Amino acid sequence: MDLNEEARPFVGAAVLRIAGLLLAAVLTLWPATAWASPAAVVPVGRAVGIKLFSDGVVVVGTSEVAAESGNVNPAKDCGLREGDIITHINSTEVDTIEEVSALLQELEGQTMSIRAIRDEKQVQLTATPVLCPADGAYKLGAWIRDSMAGIGTVTFYDPSTGAFGALGHGINDADTALLMPLESGSILPATVAGVEKGKSGAPGQLKGVFDTASTLGLLRANTAGGVFGTMTDGGWADGPAVEVAAREEVRTGPAEILCNISGDRVDRFQVEIAKVFAPREGDCRDYLIKVTDQRLLDATGGIVQGMSGSPILQNGKIVGAVTHVMVDDPASGYGIYVGRMLNLDGAA
DSSP states (O other), X not given: OOTTSOXXXXXXXXXXXXXXXXXXXXXXXXXXXXXXXXSEEEEOOOEEEEEEEEEEEEEEEEOOEEETTEEEOHHHHHTOOTTOEEEEETTEEOOSHHHHHHHHHHHTTOOEEEEEEETTEEEEEEEOOXXXXXXXXXXXXXXXXXXXXXXXXXXXXXXXXXXXXXXSXXXXXXXXXOBOOEEXXXXXXXXEEEEEOOXXXXXXXXXXXXXXXXXXXXXXXXXXXXXXXXXXXXXXXXXXXXXXXXXXXXXXXXXEEEEEEEBTEEXXXXXXXXXXXXXXXXXXXXXXXXXXXXXXXXXXXSOOBTOTTOEEEETTEEEXXXXXXXXXXXXXXXXXXXHHHHHHHHHO
16 A cells, blocks of 8 residues: 555644634654563553643744734744744743733834744744734734644553553644644543544544543653653553564554543454554554454444554554554554654653
């Protein structure tokens, strides 16, 4: 199967707080066996709510401001681009929409410096916010985002350290497709209340309810191969540990995945590892998998958004996690090798 065929990750990256347009007030090659990791981890397979707050604010677009002199766009004029991460205005660090808004009003249209990250490099820009007569607010003309939330699945838990890994892919900004820089984040208890079945051309999704009053763990890294953190409630993920498979042990053929598709119950479903790909730097798709269990096909249509992170087991060992669904074939998708996730967790 063509590796360039369109696929989608599962986290239902519902925006927790989309930036108000800065018009009103401001407006996605580790060595195969070189990871330093435990010999065994607990495969989890439970759905969780995931909240992520960005390190800086992400520019997701620009728009004109209706000023007294006419329509202007200070953000575009100063060189801000979609995907830039604003970290400082003048010498003040900013991490939230509210902080940016307050600074714009405080500066009252004074020219200001903007420090941003673009393509992992720092850029320095100069902008002059303008006053919008309609509401009396100073505006920059940029859409920004400071957080995201969605539902996903915890892959593994290490009782000896409290470490966990989830999703098997990163949390990317919905508009720019860039990996969200992590300032802080957490995982929350979730209950799967329903399933929107997948069909060709329209991936389905799990519909979950978060318990925002409780925290299961804290995030420390958002990487291309998953999100990682430390569990604060180890009892939630309690269970028997299984051995971590070496990459060369993974074979095409029967396997199983642990999935939470109803309530908080985790079930085992049969899948087939159709292909094991050679390790490639920057590409976390290590397996092509196909759902063969009729129970899962009847319930979800196959792989749906929210199942990302579901652990894959073969011959009694954990070999990886489900990561993406094939858009035109919801019974098929991709998986990441668990050793790659453990590598990324160790590097975080």
